Amino acid sequence: MQILLVEDDTYLSESLTEALIAQHYSVDWVWDGESAWERISLFSYDLVLLDVTLPKLDGIRFCQRLRACNYFIPVLMLTARDTSLDKIAGLDSGADAYMVKPFNLQELLAQIRALLRRGQAKPMPVLTWGKLQLNPITYEVSYERLPIHLTPKEFVMIEALLSSGRRVLSCNAIIEQVWHVREAPEQKTIKSYIKNLRAKLKAVGAPRDLIETVHGVGYRLKALD
Known part of the structure; x- marks a missing residue:
């Protein structure tokens, strides 16, 4: 499974990448929204792990653009913003799930597995x-x-x-x-x-x-x- 990690915190990105690779996922990491958009346009991903506060193009606008262009890749938002309004904004922008930092790694991995299963459970069209x-x-x-x-x-x-x-x-x-x-x-x-x-x-x-x-x-x- 190919995961795109969009996160501007280098320490967190390195830790997450190491943990995901240990679970046998392939991971591409970018630190800003515009670079993430370029990767989505070029490569096929099974899941996007997306920070909200990003340089150049924030996570909300990135997710809105993703859905407007008919990309149905599962998106899991990772953010320090923990109010109800923040969660509503994230989910309404097209995110499939929302986790607040700091998060438990095992809970994150369980969310990833659930979203990947959900994506695989979709009907198989010709x-x-x-x-x-x-x-x-x-x-x-x-x-x-x-x-x-x-x-x-x-x-x-x-x-x-x-x-x-x-x-x-x-x-x-x-x-x-x-x-x-x-x-x-x-x-x-x-x-x-x-x-x-x-x-x-x-x-x-x-x-x-x-x-x-x-x-x-x-x-x-x-x-x-």
């Missing part, structure tokens, strides 16, 4: 990108209704790309979603899987560059006409 279609229930992938036969890891990888669309998936994000931590491959293995996916897509009529390489960053799907 994913489409132009003529490409993936049904997560029937485990079928097709292009212009022509079936594409994929290995289990190829299926999860194309599912991750379809879920991200034009947002870039880094190699680390792909590894997190496709492989177990103990068997994480090298980045050249990711390139090999992408090459195989492109070949199978091309064989049913899809453009070879349907999966784009964003050099030095990762992969995403080609913009639709």
Whole structure:
């Protein structure tokens, strides 16, 4: 699971990052709201841990922008503001949960697990990108209704790309979603899987560059006409 931590307190950020990594989460940390927005635009996250008082773009406005742009990532707000009005403002801005600093680490981890479970419990819609279609229930992938036969890891990888669309998936994000931590491959293995996916897509009529390489960053799907 990929978590974006948005917190301007360096000591707290380092402590939280260490604790989350120990729980086998992947963590990206940024210290201001604008940097967080750039990361959300480029990468796919399963959860955002968000401070309210931030430089450049505060947590309330960040969350409002997130929901206005139809990002449904679970958001857990972390803040020293503990009045009822502050909590109402945070939840009304689009946050899913609200914890007041200082907080108990085990309670925070339990909240994270609950929000991640809630996100995974959502209905599984058929994913489409132009003529490409993936049904997560029937485990079928097709292009212009022509079936594409994929290995289990190829299926999860194309599912991750379809879920991200034009947002870039880094190699680390792909590894997190496709492989177990103990068997994480090298980045050249990711390139090999992408090459195989492109070949199978091309064989049913899809453009070879349907999966784009964003050099030095990762992969995403080609913009639709």
